[in-house]
Amino acid sequence: MNTRDRSEPLLVAEDLQTHFELRQWGFIRTGTVRAVDGVRFTLDAGEAAAVVGESGCGKSSLARTLLGLNRPTGGAVRFEGQSLADLKGADLKAYRARVGYVQQDPYGALPPFMDIRRALEEPLVVHGIGPRAERERRIDAALEEVGLTPVAQVRGKFPHQLSGGQQQRVVIARALLLRPKLIIADEPVSMLDASVRVEILDLLHRVQREHDIALLYITHDLSTVRHYAGRVMVMYAGRIVEQAPVDALLDAPQHPYTEALLSALADPDPANARQMREIPGGEAPSLVSPPPGCRFHPRCPQAMAGVCETRDPPDFRPAPYHRAACWLREPE
C-alpha cells in the first residue's frame, strides 16, 4: 500500500454515469445505452489496478469518460481533487498531459504518415515543451526506456514498418513523454501475438513502478491481472460489481459473477479436457434495457427470489478493502 497520509486519492469516480442516446433518423430518441451506470472507485497515486469485464460491459466507455473524451451524464471524475467537469481550456489541456492513454490497436493510434520521431514530437509541441533540443532528448529517452533501440534507427521508421509489439511500445513511449501521473491502458495487448503480450505487460508494469505512475489496466483477460495489478475491479453491465486486492479477489471472490469468471478460466492442464465447467446460462444483458434489481440475477445460480430481481444491491464490504454489490453479502 501507499505511504501517503489520508489525503485525496489521485483519481475518484463518483457515481459516474455515461449514457448515450440512441436516435433514429438523427432526432427521434429510441432509447438510452447505459454504458457506464453508477461506477464508484478510487485510484491512489502510483497504484496499479485492473478493470476486468467482458465485451459490452462498458469498460471502454469508462476509460473514455475518465480521459475526458466522453462527457459523463451523471456523477463526477475527480483528479487530484479537481472535478474534470470544471476543467476548461488550459486546465483541460494540462489534465490531458497528466493522463496517458494506451489503446487496443497500436496501429490505429499512430498517424500512418508520420515517422516515429514526428509522432512522438507532436504531443510535446502541442503541450509547449521546448526548445527542440529538449524535445529530441525526451523522445530519445522515451524510446530507450521502452526498449526500441537503436534509437537512431527507430526514429525514422513509419508505423507500418514496425511489428505490432513495437508499435505498442511507441504508443507507450508517447504516453510517457509528458510524464503522466496516470496511464489508462485499454486492452493494451489483446491485438498482439501471445508471445509479445507478456513483454508489453512487463514493460507497462516496469514503467509504472519506476516512475510511480498510477495504472488503470482495462482487460477482458482475468488471467493476466495477478502479476500486473494490485487491485481488481470486476465490471458487469455498466457497473463495478466487485473490487478487491488481487489475491483476495482470486482466492475468495464474493460476487457470483466473479466466481463464474474464475470457474470459466482454465490454466493449462491436461485434466481440463475431462471435465465440464460450470457456466451460468444466458448472456450479458443489453445496456439499453438492463434487468431490474441486480443485473446479474437472471443468470445467477444463487439468486434469491423476492430480493435480487427487485432491489439494486449496494456495495457491501465483506472484508477490509473488499467490496461486492451482491445481496448475499448483506450483513445479518
Add this chain to the structure above:
Amino acid sequence: MAVTANPDSPLLEIEDLRMQYRTEQGPVNAVDGVNLEIRRNEALVVLGESGCGKSSLAKVLLRTLPRNAGRPTGQVRLDGRDVLALSEERFRREVRWVRIALVMQAAMNALNPVVRVGEQVAEPLRIHRGWSRRAAMARAAEAFEEVGIATDFLQRYPHELSGGMRQRAVLAMALVTDPDLVILDEPTSALDVLTQASIMNVLKRIKRDRGTSFVLITHDVATSSELADRVALMYAGQVVEEASAEAFFTAPGHPYSQMLMASVPRLRQEEPPVPIPGRPPSLQDPPTGCRFAERCPRRFERCAEDPAVFHPDARHRVRCWLHEAGGTG
C-alpha cells in the same frame, strides 16, 4: 459415417505435407513438411503463434486455399485413401462437409445476413446429402439443441443472434452432416470468457456422445487444454513437438514448448510469466538448421543441422537434437 475400419487405425494421416504461397517477395513456405495423425474420437490441438502456418494447414486439409497458394505436396490419407490426389469434384462430393467439416476463424460473421439461420444450418444436408428441406430442417433443429440454442432461433436471421449464438449456429452447421472430423480454426477467440467456456463444454459433450474427432487450431494454450487429447506445436511451418496432452502440458520435450508454457499468464500461480525473447523467423527465408535455434537458450553446435525427429516415448515426437541420446532418430 464410420467406415468399417480398425478403431485404432488413424482416421487421418498427414505425411510430409508442404504448401507455399507465391508472393511478390518470393515463395513463403507456410506448411513445410508436416507429419501428423488423428485417430477416431481423438482431439488434436494444433498450437502455434500467428504466422506459424497452423491456419494454412487447415486450409490445405479442406482445400479452401486462396489463389496465391501453390499446389500442396505430400499425402493426406483419410482412412488410408489419399484425398489430396482427388479431383476437386470428388473431393467436394466425398470429403468436404461429408467426412470433414470446418469452422473457420470468425465464421460467425460469415453467415448470410438475408437467409434464416435454420436454412443455412440445414444447407449442407441438402447440398451434400441431397436431403429434402423438411428432413434437413428437422435435423438442423436437433443440431441446434445439441449446441445449446433454442430451436425457435431456426427461424431468425443472423443479426437477431448474439455473437456467441452465431458461433454455436456455425458449429451446428459443421455437425449437421455428422462428419468424422471437425476442424476448428480459433473457434472461440473472438468470444467472451463465459461464452468461450460454454462452447468448449459443447465440444466436449459432442466428442463424448458422438465420437467425433477434432482438430482444434489455436494460439491459446489454456483453451487448447480444454479439449486436447494430443497436442502438436508448430513453429515456422513445422511441427516441433507432438505429444499426448498429459506429456505436453506437464513435461514438454522441446525447448520452445517449455518456454511457451512458461510464458502463459496463469490465474492460479504465483510465478510471473516469462516472455520468450526474439521473434519467429521469416517463412520466406527460414534459417538452415533448427528454426528455433536463434531464440533457444539450450542451443549447441549440432543445432546448425536440421534436427531429426526423436521419439522419447511412443506417440511422442520432438524435433530437437537434445533428444538424440535418448531417442531413436
